[in-house]
Amino acid sequence: MVDTGGSSWHESNRGLSIYIAIYMALFFVVMILSKWLHDRPTVSSYVPEAAMVIMVGSVAGLLFNLVEGSGIFVDNYESISESLLSFSPTVFFVVLLPPIIFNSGYHLRRDLFFRHIVPICLFACLGTILATFIFASFLHYARFLYPDFAPSFVELLAFGALISATDPVSTLAVFQAKQVDPHLFYLVFGESVINDAVGLVLFEALAHLVEMYHDQTDLSAEIGQFLFDFLTGFVGSMFLGMVTGLAAGWFFKTVDLRHTPFMELCMYVPIMYTPFVLAEIAHLSGIVTVLFAGIAAKRYIEPNLSPATVESATTIFRLVSHVNETIIFLELGLSVFGLSAQHFHWGFIGVSLVGCLVSRALNIYPMTFIYNNSCGRASNKLSAQAIDDELEKKIALGTEDGVAPSEEINDSQIPLKTAHMLFFSGLRGAVSYALVRTFPQTGNELGFTVTCMVIVLITTFVLGGTTDLALRYLKIPTGVDEKQYLQRLERRRFLRGPVRRFEAYTLRRWVIRDFEKKTTEEEALSQDEKFEDNIIGDEDEMLNYVEHIEMTEHSHKQSVGNQRITKKSLFDFGNNKH
Secondary structure (H helix, E strand, O other), X not given: OOOOOOOOHHHOHHHHHHHHHHHHHHHHHHHHHHHHHHOOHHHHHHOOHHHHHHHHHHHHHHHHHHHOOXXXXXXXXXXXXXXXXXXXXXXXXXXXXXXXXXXXHHOOOHHHHHHOHHHHHHHHHHHHHHXXXXXXXXXXXXXXXXXXXXXXXXXXXXXHHHXXXXXXXXXXXXXXXXXXXXXXXXXXXXXXXXXXXXHHHHHHHHHHHHHHHHOOOOHHHOHHHXXXXXXXXXXXXXXXXXXXXXXXXXXXXXXXXXXXXXXXHHHHHHHHOHHHHHHHHOOOOHHHHHHHHHHHHHHHHHXXXXXXXXXXXXXXXXXXXXXXXXXXXXXXXXXXXXXXXHHOOHHHHHHHHHHHHXXXXXXXXXXXXXXXXXXXHHHHHHHHHHHHHXXXXXXXXXXXXXXXXOOOEOOOOOOHHHHHHHHHOOOEOHHHHHHHOOOOOOOOHHHHHHHHHHHHHHHHHHHHHOHHHHHHHHOOOOOOOHHHHHHHEOOOOOOOHHHHHHHHHHHHHHHOOOHHHHOOHHHHHHHHHHHHHOOOOOHHHHHOOOOHHHOOOHHHHHHHHOOOOOOOOOOOOOOOOO
């Protein structure tokens, strides 16, 4: 990651070429080892790809340290080495992270994500805030265990916010390969997506408090501003992301580029970055904005695009996301040996690691209890009533004998073993490390940086590497058949009544081409049900299924009919390399 401050090598063609050549060599090594891991499922179950990339970066960082200052390659080799061993949070947040977050939102199975939106928000929103305060309090009262490091409670709160950001990419990769219970998969995936956004907004608000505290400003007057910044930052960013997606959908509806797919693709792909830039200009959270822009893009922009553009854009989104993730984990590894040993406060590191486990447990288990005994129970009653209503309709029509399907899956409760696996999936990753590199300058920032790095490495290698063992020990269902699961899944919708009608018909009519000409409100709701349920029945029917609102011209009908639509997997979290 290029950090050009104070160096001149980047102004030299030779120096820049050496920097790029080193990175390309590391990238090719990672790709070869990734292929090797992919061909050996047993090994990859214990050595996550993210851990392997970090190891490659660490070995390279060690070599750069050994030859640093030797001038073997060029006169200013030391500057190149320092740049390779550094981790620029600005490049991380502005260049690398937006496509990854957008890709996560873009590949969410909207029906399954919103099906579990209540527990996801409990874990990712309320749970993250709770974990932050528990973590800070735990470290504060255990400060006698690390007398050589004395941060303030406000600093501990900010550190708790950033260390609460989970990044279970290794766990999700194992889940995908093992095809675990989709209920667990989407709880972990959904929580990680929202959790990063909440943790980032919470950290930014708390970092402001740290700066005020460091400047000896009266914090009592800043508490209200903190709450205002947090709420407006998250809600405003979410709103901007959805508006950006809707506006882009309206643009592609108004300007028909389907007959020039290359231009259409050129106009569509920048959606990975545009919402982020707008949010940063408006002093909102770019990460939250780009996440919801990704969700909106899938829903409101895709129906206005040609199938060729959809397929090409999906490939580009995956490619950019994967390359950026690889660069991020390489940077994590490279920066391991760029840290000074004098900032390793082992007492604080040990207490922080225990604090992560304690705060994670006091997030997952209480939230699970609350959901199962309130929200989940209410959802279960609604589901039972919906089944009864459906049975009554079928009996009245003479199409049902009155026996409820005994094989129907009801996932309105979170089993204890699922909660255990949620606790186990709380890995820390690149987002936490990037945030800690932006920690306010209080004199303790390097101690926090080292601690965060150690926690990221331990959770990635230990928790990520033992995910397969945990699945077997907890007897989590694996090898789930997607077709059977979707067929047996109990029908339950997040949006109901007037809100669902507004979203499925009125809103989509405004942004989707020829929607009002081709579709009545009843047809729109029926079409939406078919699209969201996506029951994998006859494969040929699913491969040829396209919402009829896209087929506005005869030539376009023919082009759609001649293209094969990629069948989407339940276990797709935007990082599928199979």
